[in-house]
Amino acid sequence: MPSLANPTRFLSIVDRVVPWLAALTMLLLAYGLYLALFVAPPDYQQGETVKIMFIHVPAAWLAMFGYTLIAVASLGTLIWRHPLADVAAKTAVPIGATFTFIALVTGSLWGKPMWGTYWVWDARLTSVLVLFLLYLGLLALWQSIEEPGRAGRAAAILALVGFINVPIIHFSVTWWNTLHQPASVFRTGGPTIDPSLLVPLLVMALGFTLLFVLLHLIAMRAEILRRRVHALQQIAVERAATAQA
Amino acid sequence: MPDLGPHASFILAAYGVTLVAVTALVLAIVADDRHQRRLLAELELKGIRRRSAKSATDGAKPQAAIAKTSAKPRPARAKPGRRRS
Amino acid sequence: MTPALALLRRDIRLAWREGGAIGTALGFYLVVVAITPLGVGPDLNLLSRIAPGVLWVALLLASLLSADRILHNDYEDGALDVLANGPLPLTLVVALKSLAHWITTGVPLALLAPILGLLLNLPIEAFPLLVLAMLAGTPAVSFLAAIGASLTLGLRRSGVLLALLVLPLYVPVLIFGVATVSAATTGPASPWPPLLMLCALSLASIVLAPIAAAAALRNAMR
Numbered sequence: 086m087p088s089l090a091n092p093t094r095f096l097s098i099v100d101r102v103v104p105w106l107a108a109l110t111m112l113l114l115a116y117g118l119y120l121a122l123f124v125a126p127p128d129y130q131q132g133e134t135v136k137i138m139f140i141h142v143p144a145a146w147l148a149m150f151g152y153t154l155i156a157v158a159s160l161g162t163l164i165w166r167h168p169l170a171d172v173a174a175k176t177a178v179p180i181g182a183t184f185t186f187i188a189l190v191t192g193s194l195w196g197k198p199m200w201g202t203y204w205v206w207d208a209r210l211t212s213v214l215v216l217f218l219l220y221l222g223l224l225a226l227w228q229s230i231e232e233p234g235r236a237g238r239a240a241a242i243l244a245l246v247g248f249i250n251v252p253i254i255h256f257s258v259t260w261w262n263t264l265h266q267p268a269s270v271f272r273t274g275g276p277t278i279d280p281s282l283l284v285p286l287l288v289m290a291l292g293f294t295l296l297f298v299l300l301h302l303i304a305m306r307a308e309i310l311r312r313r314v315h316a317l318q319q320i321a322v323e324r325a326a327t328a329q330a
Numbered sequence: 331m332p333d334l335g336p337h338a339s340f341i342l343a344a345y346g347v348t349l350v351a352v353t354a355l356v357l358a359i360v361a362d363d364r365h366q367r368r369l370l371a372e373l374e375l376k377g378i379r380r381r382s383a384k385s386a387t388d389g390a391k392p393q394a395a396i397a398k399t400s401a402k403p404r405p406a407r408a409k410p411g412r413r414r415s
Numbered sequence: 416m417t418p419a420l421a422l423l424r425r426d427i428r429l430a431w432r433e434g435g436a437i438g439t440a441l442g443f444y445l446v447v448v449a450i451t452p453l454g455v456g457p458d459l460n461l462l463s464r465i466a467p468g469v470l471w472v473a474l475l476l477a478s479l480l481s482a483d484r485i486l487h488n489d490y491e492d493g494a495l496d497v498l499a500n501g502p503l504p505l506t507l508v509v510a511l512k513s514l515a516h517w518i519t520t521g522v523p524l525a526l527l528a529p530i531l532g533l534l535l536n537l538p539i540e541a542f543p544l545l546v547l548a549m550l551a552g553t554p555a556v557s558f559l560a561a562i563g564a565s566l567t568l569g570l571r572r573s574g575v576l577l578a579l580l581v582l583p584l585y586v587p588v589l590i591f592g593v594a595t596v597s598a599a600t601t602g603p604a605s606p607w608p609p610l611l612m613l614c615a616l617s618l619a620s621i622v623l624a625p626i627a628a629a630a631a632l633r634n635a636m637r
Contacts, residue, residue: 133335
């Protein structure tokens with residue numbers, strides 16, 4: 086995408102897109118919340134607590150989506166040397182980590198009325214927890230390396246190593262779970278989700294996804310500007326130094 | 331508020347935590363964005379522009395741009411207050 | 416002697432000479448296993464049930480403690496630069512160093528595990544499986560640790576950061592390692608499926624991890 090490789094062009098695109106995207110996101114989330122809280126019926130098994138699903142499932146989906154995005158951006162950094170790739174990767178980490186955190190907390194709060202305990206080491210929650218740890222690792226690495234070029238490449242390698250490991254980890258956790266928990270893990274709303282529950286879920290999922298994209302674009306803009314500011318501040322310092330020389 | 335059943339506190343807690351987390355995220359990102367734009371505006375007011383506002387360096391990596399500016403020519407060439415556009 | 420063998424011998428010899436590092440890892444292993452009953456209670460039934468897990472977790476932590484030895488010493492005195500520009504490809508250099516780490520840390524820890532298992536009342540029938548599982552899994556532990564070591568080269572607090580980065584990657588090794596040992600006591604009927612998975616993980620790590628680690632090294636040494 087040559088046009089998106091140019092930071093200035095990218096910034097002007099972002100400036101134009103953000104207002105519309107923000108409006109659309111807010112509309113969708115508002116509609117989704119309305120559907121979730123006022124329209125969706127209680128589940129025959131879980132009662133009203135199924136309403137937590139409308140947040141938990143989109144959050145878990147975004148946790149995965151975010152990490153996949155980081156992995157693709159990391160390929161962009163290492164293989165194609167796309168100039169904006171490491172900006173995309175760096176800014177997606179806090180957003181993805183937040184949604185992972187939300188998935189964990191809502192999963193825990195969903196579990197308490199369902200299984201009687203705040204945490205359960207089932208395959209899904211455990212995998213999300215490990216994913217959260219991978220996000221934390223990326224955050225820590227970005228913070229630890231000062232030179233942005235080296236940080237970008239190191240984080241890209243770590244993200245790809247983690248991405249390759251996620252299916253392996255998930256497989257091992259699922260296998261481990263069948264060893265220790267012969268009882269069935271509950272299914273969301275039964276074998277198939279009733280449309281009255283599915284529609285609010287999809288609207289919320291779409292709304293949250295747009296929110297992710299919106300925040301990501303704004304964060305990328307901020308990061309690009311941050312690097313420009315840094316460069317200009319260096320020029321300012323040099324000019325001040327030569328003026329005194 | 332509709333009747334949220336016997337476990338209403340869990341549902342409200344879940345939505346509440348989500349609201350807090352999302353709000354914090356949004357505020358942090360938007361604040362950072364505004365901060366950078368303000369800093370950039372201040373620098374441009376002082377007459378410090380990028381060496382090439384719309385030319386070759388735009389296509390290069392941001393790091394390359396930083397490397398270029400920090401590898402600027404020695405004091406003999408640079409004149410204070412000189413504008414480059 | 417080929418350069419590869421020479422490098423391997425050198426690393427092993429340095430590790431033995433440094434003695435303290437291996438001793439420290441083994442000592443740490445002992446300490447962690449020893450204080451667990453103090454935290455959990457002396458109930459022998461409980462201990463024997465959690466013994467495989469505790470032994471494996473302590474092994475992972477002890478290996479991570481010594482992981483920066485793979486690269487950081489050579490980085491600090493410039494030997495890594497020489498190796499990077501030498502006749503061997505960097506991927507092979509990292510692989511050989513990881514192998515040396517396995518030989519000097521992983522294998523001793525694996526062989527020592529049954530003795531520590533006694534502390535935790537691990538049934539004797541489980542001892543051969545314990546050693547076998549750990550010998551099968553520790554290559555993955557060493558080779559994955561090398562990725563962490565190369566990513567954190569020269570950074571402050573690299574030890575803790577290394578552990579944070581690498582421990583999530585250890586989850587499959589831990590799960591299959593414990594399952595292999597538990598097969599002799601409580602767990603699955605047969606130890607072979609998880610043991611084969613351990614071997615697969617180790618083989619995959621031996622082949623793939625040096626590639627990632629070398630890339631990270633090149634990045635760090637620019």
